[in-house]
Amino acid sequence: MVREVLIYPDPALKQKSKPVAKVDDQVKKLVKDMVDTLYAEEGVGLAAVQVGVSRRVLITDTSSKQEGERLRVFINPELVSAEGRTKYQEGCLSLPGEAEEIERFARVTVRALDEKGQPFEIDADGLLAIALQHEMDHLDGVLFVDRLSSVKRGLIRKRMLKVIEEKKAALRARKPAEPRAGL
Numbered sequence: 001m002v003r004e005v006l007i008y009p010d011p012a013l014k015q016k017s018k019p020v021a022k023v024d025d026q027v028k029k030l031v032k033d034m035v036d037t038l039y040a041e042e043g044v045g046l047a048a049v050q051v052g053v054s055r056r057v058l059i060t061d062t063s064s065k066q067e068g069e070r071l072r073v074f075i076n077p078e079l080v081s082a083e084g085r086t087k088y089q090e091g092c093l094s095l096p097g098e099a100e101e102i103e104r105f106a107r108v109t110v111r112a113l114d115e116k117g118q119p120f121e122i123d124a125d126g127l128l129a130i131a132l133q134h135e136m137d138h139l140d141g142v143l144f145v146d147r148l149s150s151v152k153r154g155l156i157r158k159r160m161l162k163v164i165e166e167k168k169a170a171l172r173a174r175k176p177a178e179p180r181a182g183l
């Protein structure tokens with residue numbers, strides 16, 4: 001089931017997500033809904049908090065831009081190590097239409113549980129490394145706008161309030177919202 005993605009500055013996006021105690025049927029259903037939502041929105045990554053569930057769950061699928069990649073599920077992800085610096089023009093499903101160059105680690109090692117609750121560790125580079133850092137930020141209530149100047153953030157906030165108003169108007173008129181790409 002495709003869930004509604006919260007748009008900045010929805011206060012729920014500022015919450016620090018809580019760890020998953022057990023990968024049970026409820027968590028599996030959440031992951032399935034997140035996958036449906038990621039593909040419906042044509043994103044490359046999604047954190048549970050973006051669909052209003054404040055749990056430490058994120059998914060990535062960077063295969064459209066990174067050869068050999070696939071859908072990946074990270075539950076209770078932890079950054080084990082990181083090195084190098086890189087810049088990338090990032091988007092975000094919670095910031096439709098916005099993109100800003102953000103500097104992050106070039107390579108990361110992340111430890112997590114998969115969708116079956118099995119622990120694994122992955123060394124990531126390229127877009128996957130960026131997506132992982134972006135989505136892990138979401139789990140701590142941080143969006144890429146928080147890494148920009150307050151002036152830039154203020155302008156984006158104004159545009160997003162307009163997007164939220166337009167979405168509400170579209171819902172009232174029962175027109176489907178435009179699909180948006182992002183992380």
Ligand SMILES: [Zn+2]
Nearest residue numbers: 092093094183
């Ligand atoms: Zn995002």
